[in-house]
Amino acid sequence: MSPTSAEVWAALSGVCDPELDRPITDLGFVASVQVTPVVRVELRLPTYFCAPNFAWLMVADARDAVSGLPGAGPVSVVLLDHFASDEINAAAFDAAFDTDGTDPTLSSLRLIFERKAHVAAQERLARCLAPYHDLSAMTLADAARFAPDAAAAVARRRSRAGIASAFAVCDDTGAALPPEKLPGWLRFARTVRVSIDGNAALCRGLLETRYGLTRAGP
Amino acid sequence: MYRKDGRSYFVVDGHTHFWDGSPANQINRYGEGFIKCFHDYHSNLSPDEYKWTLEEFERYPEERLLHDLFEVGYDDVAILQSTYLTDWFVNGFNTTAQNGEIAERHPGRFIVNGRFDPRDGEAGLEHLERLHERWQLPGVKLYTAEWKGDSKGWKLSDPWAYRYLEKCEALGIRNIHVHKGPTVYPMNRDAFDVADVDDAATAFPGLRFIVEHVGLPRLEDFCWIATQEPNVYGGLAVAMPFLHSRPRYFAQIIGELLYWLGENRVLFGSDYAIWQPKWLVEKFVDFQIPQDMQAEYGVLTPTAKRKILGLNAARLYDIKVPGELDIADPGGGPAPEAATA
Numbered sequence: 030m031s032p033t034s035a036e037v038w039a040a041l042s043g044v045c046d047p048e049l050d051r052p053i054t055d056l057g058f059v060a061s062v063q064v065t066p067v068v069r070v071e072l073r074l075p076t077y078f079c080a081p082n083f084a085w086l087m088v089a090d091a092r093d094a095v096s097g098l099p100g101a102g103p104v105s106v107v108l109l110d111h112f113a114s115d116e117i118n119a120a121a122f123d124a125a126f127d128t129d130g131t132d133p134t135l136s137s138l139r140l141i142f143e144r145k146a147h148v149a150a151q152e153r154l155a156r157c158l159a160p161y162h163d164l165s166a167m168t169l170a171d172a173a174r175f176a177p178d179a180a181a182a183v184a185r186r187r188s189r190a191g192i193a194s195a196f197a198v199c200d201d202t203g204a205a206l207p208p209e210k211l212p213g214w215l216r217f218a219r220t221v222r223v224s225i226d227g228n229a230a231l232c233r234g235l236l237e238t239r240y241g242l243t244r245a246g247p
Numbered sequence: 248m249y250r251k252d253g254r255s256y257f258v259v260d261g262h263t264h265f266w267d268g269s270p271a272n273q274i275n276r277y278g279e280g281f282i283k284c285f286h287d288y289h290s291n292l293s294p295d296e297y298k299w300t301l302e303e304f305e306r307y308p309e310e311r312l313l314h315d316l317f318e319v320g321y322d323d324v325a326i327l328q329s330t331y332l333t334d335w336f337v338n339g340f341n342t343t344a345q346n347g348e349i350a351e352r353h354p355g356r357f358i359v360n361g362r363f364d365p366r367d368g369e370a371g372l373e374h375l376e377r378l379h380e381r382w383q384l385p386g387v388k389l390y391t392a393e394w395k396g397d398s399k400g401w402k403l404s405d406p407w408a409y410r411y412l413e414k415c416e417a418l419g420i421r422n423i424h425v426h427k428g429p430t431v432y433p434m435n436r437d438a439f440d441v442a443d444v445d446d447a448a449t450a451f452p453g454l455r456f457i458v459e460h461v462g463l464p465r466l467e468d469f470c471w472i473a474t475q476e477p478n479v480y481g482g483l484a485v486a487m488p489f490l491h492s493r494p495r496y497f498a499q500i501i502g503e504l505l506y507w508l509g510e511n512r513v514l515f516g517s518d519y520a521i522w523q524p525k526w527l528v529e530k531f532v533d534f535q536i537p538q539d540m541q542a543e544y545g546v547l548t549p550t551a552k553r554k555i556l557g558l559n560a561a562r563l564y565d566i567k568v569p570g571e572l573d574i575a576d577p578g579g580g581p582a583p584e585a586a587t588a
Contacts, residue, residue, distance in 0.1 A: 048464065076287065077280035078428070080438055112280055138437060145467075217467065220507070223499045224466035230493060231464075238291035 031066040032098040038062055040094040041070065047139050048083050049229040050146035050186070056229070057236050058087065060109055068095055068104045074111055075235035081113040086135060088117055143190035144201050149225050150186045151198045152218035154179040164198050164215075165208045172197035248572065249321035249556075251532050256553055257572040259560035260322040260524050262424075262459065262484035262516025264330065265349055266341040269306040277394070278335035289521045292488035297523055307520060309349060317356060320524040323557065324355075324566055326516075328388035328424060329362040334395060347382040358564055360386040360424060363415075365407035366395050372414050379418045385564055386422030387415065388459075392438055403443040412451050422563055423447075424482065426459040439465045441472055448476040455563055457514060460485040461504060470507035480563070481508055483555070484516035490530040498536045502544030510551040514560045528556065550574060 032040075041062070042054040053059055053072065060071040070091055074084060092106045108114045155164055157176035169187075173180035180197070187194065194203035198211070206214050236242065249256045268282030286304050299307075316322040327346040331339045339345070343361040350357035361384040363375045378384060392400045401408065403425065415423065427439045441462050448456045461481040462469025473479040481504055489497035504513050515531070517524040532552060536544050553574060561568050 076284045078284055082436070082438075112277060141437065216506075217471070220467040220470050220503050223503055224464065227466070227489075227493075227496050227500065228464040230496060234291045234492065235287050238287045 030100045031064050031068065032095075032101055034062050034064050036098055037064060037068060037070065037095055040098055041091055044087060044090045044094050046083065046229075046232075047086055047142040047146075048080070048225075049232060050142070050149065050225055051229050053087055053091065056233060057240075057242065060240075066102075068098075068101055070095060070104070070106045071109055072106065073109045073236070073240065075232045075239060077110065077112050079111065081111070081117065082135060082138060084108055084111060084113065085117050085120070086139060140190065143186065144192075145221050145225065147183070147186040147190045147192060147201075148218045149222035150179070150183045152215060152222045154183050155198060155215055155218075158197070163208075165196075165206050165211045167197040168195050169197045170195070248323055249528050249532060251529075254532075254549055254553075255572050256321070256528070256532060257557040257561065257568050258321045258323050258524065258528060259515070259557040259564070259566060260316065260320075260325040260517050260519065261457070261482055261514040261560050262328055263312075263316065263322075263325040263519040264328060264341050264521075265307075265309070265312050265346060266330070266520070267306050267336065267338060268304075268340065272306075272336045272338055274335055274337055278332070281332065281335060281340075285521055288485070292492050293522060294491050294526055297526060299520075304520065309352075312349075312519070313353065313356075315523050315525070316519060320517075321528045322517075322524050324358060324561075324564075325519070325524075326358045326360060326386075326560070326564070328360050330388065330390060331362060331364075332390075332393060334393075343378050343382055343384070350382075358385060358566075360384060360388045360422070361420070362387050362389065363411045364393065364395065365401055365405055365411050366398055368407065372410065375411065375414055376418065379420060384418075384420050386424060386457075387420055388424040388426065390426045390428065391443075392426075392428030400438065404446040408447070409450065412447060412454060416451060416453055421454055422457060423454050424457045424459055427462070427465075437465075441465055441468050444469075444479065445472045445476060448472070448479050452478055454478065455480055457482050457563075459516070461500065461513075466500065466503065470503060473508045473512065479508075480512045480514055480559075482514050482516045484518035485521075487515070487517065487527045487531065488522045490527065490534055494534065495537060495540070497534070498540055498544065501547060502536060502540065505545070505547070505551065510548075510554050511559055513555050514563075515556045531556065 038054060041059055042052045044053050045051060046053055046056055049056065058072050058074060060073040063069045072088060072091060088106050088108050092104055095101055095104045108117050154172060154176055157179045158164060158172060169180055169184060192203050196205040198206055200206060249258055273279050282305055286301050289304060290298055316325050329343045329346055330341050333339050343359060346359045350359045359382050361378045361382060363371055391402060425444055427441060441458060444456050444458055455478050457480040458469055459482040461483060463485060486500050517527050536546055558568060
């Protein structure tokens with residue numbers, strides 16, 4: 030039996046824009062879902078010229094997420110209104126492309142943004158905890174007692190970025206930040222977070238303008 | 248010039264355009280997509296009373312440009328940034344020659360920046376020399392994402408780009424504006440990556456690299472580079488309009504820039520006709536970091552505003568600032584250049 034539309038939406042909510050670190054469903058990038066009974070998903074982006082590599086990753090990830098549903102059968106994920114739509118939509122069915130999104134040339138790019146997302150999430154966590162705690166020695170489990178949501182957000186991104194560490198705040202190798210390095214590290218992490226949050230807001234605004242949507246939620 | 252609350256601000260608009268994006272000038276769907284994308288930026292981030300229809304926006308008359316920049320707008324000097332995109336627009340989007348002609352009709356108002364494309368090879372080097380002879384370029388605007396045949400972009404660190412930067416240095420073209428945009432190939436490249444600016448800025452300490460849109464969407468990478476390279480500057484075009492729609496986000500951006508670069512290396516730009524200097528300047532002068540963010544970011548002083556709106560660019564472009572509009576102490580930035588104009 031085919032999955033329901035709600036199941037498809039739920040699966041898509043696990044797909045993130047790698048650059049904006051937000052689910053494509055929150056960003057409004059899912060234009061439509063049809064289950065008739067073949068599953069067809071249409072994606073749309075804020076501009077005609079959005080970076081095609083990220084577009085490709087989102088199409089590939091969306092396909093993987095929906096194909097993984099029981100009974101999904103053949104799934105079609107189509108990118109609308111993009112300068113590279115034809116190439117990306119055709120490539121999604123082309124054996125020459127690695128359609129599971131783990132193409133090594135793209136996975137290195139993806140890793141850069143997964144690490145940035147991890148850095149930004151740690152800065153958000155540090156803001157919840159500071160200035161009451163000694164962050165350089167704190168474990169993520171301890172942090173979760175004070176700021177469960179922010180700590181869970183760090184854990185999710187940490188696992189996505191393939192980083193193993195018990196510390197609440199760590200560098201890309203998983204090592205703790207010594208106390209003398211921590212303030213500078215957090216200061217730069219703040220800039221990373223500002224950049225990601227700002228881009229997400231800009232992209233959402235442009236999408237609303239492009240498709241005449243009214244703003245939903247905050 | 249803009250006056251408010253007894254203070255006067257000399258305004259150099261570091262990023263303006265007089266383009267032709269009309270259907271008659273579009274070669275293909277990419278040209279159409281490009282102007283529509285600009286129009287969405289315009290519509291999304293402009294106050295209602297400043298919004299234009301797509302048709303108005305695609306091509307506007309010279310009178311409107313002058314009106315918006317200098318009559319109702321507060322620009323003292325506007326820098327026209329040449330953007331060719333000749334694979335998408337028949338006569339180019341706005342070329343050096345087109346910009347130069349307007350500048351000649353309105354002496355003292357405009358500065359014209361040229362452009363080069365390292366993929367033009369030897370012939371392009373000669374062409375740059377001729378362009379400079381004709382228009383006395385104080386700078387160039389580079390668009391590394393520009394398409395050219397099968398190539399979908401280039402890097403400032405490419406060997407041929409270095410040849411062109413050497414040529415700029417030899418000709419005295421010192422202001423290198425860099426605009427990043429999405430390219431296509433190779434797919435594993437982050438097209439907004441600003442790392443090549445770092446290489447070029449180290450290799451050419453005599454040139455100034457003004458990164459347009461302050462590196463957005465890579466603000467953090469841009470800030471990092473700018474802390475290492477004293478000859479890297481941030482152009483505020485595209486960041487400015489957040490003043491209207493997302494002032495708290497604007498506070499964060501300007502706060503980050505002031506922290507990493509300081510107030511001497513940030514330059515105002517409207518990106519006209521995407522946005523208009525009138526409302527941008529008014530809102531910027533009225534703007535303050537919200538109280539609850541001041542512990543983190545401090546405040547934006549009137550001196551910083553004056554530098555950002557015009558004095559910093561005036562220093563880079565040897566623009567003479569009327570005495571009463573200048574400030575005695577430029578405040579620890581690079582020493583003012585000897586005026587050559």
